[in-house]
Amino acid sequence: MSFADKTLQCADCGADFVFTGEEQEFFSSKGYTNEPKRCLTCRRTRRSQKSDGDGFAGRQLYGATCAQCGKDCEVPFEPRDGRPVYCSDCFGRLRSR
Secondary structure: OOOOOEEEEOOOOOOEEEEOHHHHHHHHHOOOOOOOOOOHHHHHHHHHHHOOOOOOOOOOOEEEEOOOOOOEEEEOOOOOOOOOOOOHHHHHHHHOO
């Protein structure tokens, strides 16, 4: 299948950008069905904002105590009574079992 370059408009900054044939081929090989909505610069900016610090950029964090090790931690959801909350270390260990 042959892919031709396409000019798209960025949903964030409004600039035109080229969705190259090579990029289209890559997207197709990964099973992606949607075209990118953002130019490369805006995609990189958005990705870096998401991965700043602990990965919860822009989210409200709540204080909690880990049900396994007792360490104070912050979680991106409001803890409820009767439901255990785990720090990232303990959660990772429990998840890998």
